[in-house]
Amino acid sequence: MTEQENRKASNHWRSSIGFIAAAAGSAVGLGNIWKFPYITGQNGGGTFVLFYLLCIVILGLPIMVAEVMIGRTTQSSPVRAFQRLSAPNSGWQVVGMLGVFAGILILSFYSIVAGWGLHYLFLSIVGGFPQGNNPQAYTDLFDSLVQSVRLNIWWHSLFMGITIVVVLRGIRGGIEKFANWGMLALLILLGGLAVYGATLPGFLPAVKFLFAFSDNFTWKSALEALGHAFFSLSLGIGVMLTYGSYLQRHDDVVGTSIAIAIADTIVAIGACLVLFPIAFSVGLEPSAGPGLIFINIPLALLQLPWGRIGLLVFFVLLLLAALTSAVSLLEMAVSFLIDSLGWSRTLAASTMGGFIYLLGIPSALSGGSGFFGAGLKQLIGMSWFDAADYLSSNWLLPLGGIGISLFIGWRLNPQLRTLEFQDGSRLGSKSGLYSGWLLVVRWLSPIVIVLVMLYNLGFF
Numbered sequence: 287m288t289e290q291e292n293r294k295a296s297n298h299w300r301s302s303i304g305f306i307a308a309a310a311g312s313a314v315g316l317g318n319i320w321k322f323p324y325i326t327g328q329n330g331g332g333t334f335v336l337f338y339l340l341c342i343v344i345l346g347l348p349i350m351v352a353e354v355m356i357g358r359t360t361q362s363s364p365v366r367a368f369q370r371l372s373a374p375n376s377g378w379q380v381v382g383m384l385g386v387f388a389g390i391l392i393l394s395f396y397s398i399v400a401g402w403g404l405h406y407l408f409l410s411i412v413g414g415f416p417q418g419n420n421p422q423a424y425t426d427l428f429d430s431l432v433q434s435v436r437l438n439i440w441w442h443s444l445f446m447g448i449t450i451v452v453v454l455r456g457i458r459g460g461i462e463k464f465a466n467w468g469m470l471a472l473l474i475l476l477g478g479l480a481v482y483g484a485t486l487p488g489f490l491p492a493v494k495f496l497f498a499f500s501d502n503f504t505w506k507s508a509l510e511a512l513g514h515a516f517f518s519l520s521l522g523i524g525v526m527l528t529y530g531s532y533l534q535r536h537d538d539v540v541g542t543s544i545a546i547a548i549a550d551t552i553v554a555i556g557a558c559l560v561l562f563p564i565a566f567s568v569g570l571e572p573s574a575g576p577g578l579i580f581i582n583i584p585l586a587l588l589q590l591p592w593g594r595i596g597l598l599v600f601f602v603l604l605l606l607a608a609l610t611s612a613v614s615l616l617e618m619a620v621s622f623l624i625d626s627l628g629w630s631r632t633l634a635a636s637t638m639g640g641f642i643y644l645l646g647i648p649s650a651l652s653g654g655s656g657f658f659g660a661g662l663k664q665l666i667g668m669s670w671f672d673a674a675d676y677l678s679s680n681w682l683l684p685l686g687g688i689g690i691s692l693f694i695g696w697r698l699n700p701q702l703r704t705l706e707f708q709d710g711s712r713l714g715s716k717s718g719l720y721s722g723w724l725l726v727v728r729w730l731s732p733i734v735i736v737l738v739m740l741y742n743l744g745f746f
């Protein structure tokens with residue numbers, strides 16, 4: 287790789303803070319604010335949280351370093367990156383292609399959940415929630431939203447529209463600027479909500495739930511924690527690789543990756559520290575499942591002082607998080623079109639954005655009684671939405687993770703690997719850290735991921 291192959295200046299982050307904000311923006315998403323709290327609730331709290339943190343540090347962080355490093359080294363989008371580091375027709379490029387496919391699929395249903403967030407933000411503004419302590423009314427409200435074709439398509443259109451506009455504006459003027467402001471606002475809002483949470487009577491029970499050992503931690507919880515660590519850090523499909531490709535050749539990889547993982551973890555734990563006190567304060571359990579933030583939280587908050595403002599702030603926070611993640615997923619697929627097919631950004635972003643928008647429509651119809659919802663449920667046991675989620679989270683992400691690990695661990699030229707790990711990073715030049723990292727990408731990560739997949743196939 288020569289310096290001439292470096293990208294043009296406008297194709298680089300303006301600053302490393304910008305990179306950290308964008309990558310943390312990708313990592314912090316619905317996974318942190320919607321999913322992490324409810325799976326923590328379902329898996330009993332403390333032990334699950336501890337195990338999740340271990341997964342982040344021991345497995346997630348090394349893979350993140352690997353991805354960002356491939357990006358920085360090749361200055362290329364996923365498919366080309368693998369071609370450059372092996373051979374133009376090498377089978378390794380399939381890892382990149384799989385990633386692009388997974389990213390497209392994930393964004394197509396991610397936008398539907400984000401759309402529910404938009405609808406709830408709208409309801410918080412206009413005051414469209416049922417009165418009083420009436421759980422059934424809140425469940426009905428959510429169910430009717432999930433079933434409504436019109437509402438799902440409308441909010442999906444708006445969410446994808448905003449995402450496309452940000453990506454159209456490019457790295458510096460679009461993604462980086464949006465991430466800088468968005469992440470700053472997100473942290474302020476989360477801080478505000480956490481202070482509010484600390485004033486509630488449910489705060490102490492919530493802290494106890496979150497940090498005390500629990501007894502309903504099972505094998506299944508362990509695997510769920512592992513899979514979620516991958517999802518939450520946006521790993522396995524080349525999103526971090528793409529963002530890494532906009533770093534300068536000698537920017538720090540190890541240090542910035544650590545910062546990103548810390549930011550992601552703070553927001554996940556922070557979201558629990560906001561949501562659990564609210565639930566506990568009105569006597570609700572946090573184990574409500576996917577409906578936690580759409581049913582229990584509005585129900586609980588609107589019975590508490592300042593609840594309406596709290597709810598509004600919460601949904602703004604959720605949307606900021608979702609948007610910066612959606613932008614990263616679209617950018618990955620767009621950078622593939624630009625890099626591999628030579629398209630302009632405008633053409634690539636509008637075509638790819640439009641395609642993902644259309645692919646999202648079956649997901650938007652998945653709560654309904656038509657073919658993509660009830661019909662598929664009868665045929666294959668899950669709706670289109672569920673199938674897209676299942677396929678990407680349980681298969682494509684882990685497969686991509688294995689591919690990246692094996693490539694870095696076994697295929698990449700060892701000299702280049704050592705050099706690239708150390709380049710630009712004070713931490714990276716500690717030899718113990720390098721050997722530990724290599725051990726993880728070579729052995730630990732592929733083995734553990736295969737175990738998870740065997741489990742998903744029903745082996746143990």
Ligand code: TRP
Pocket residue numbers: 312313314315316317318392516517518519520521522523525611612614615683
């Ligand atoms: N990490 C994001 C979240 O927590 C979602 C996401 C964005 C993602 N890009 C990704 C997940 C790439 C997997 C791969 O919501």
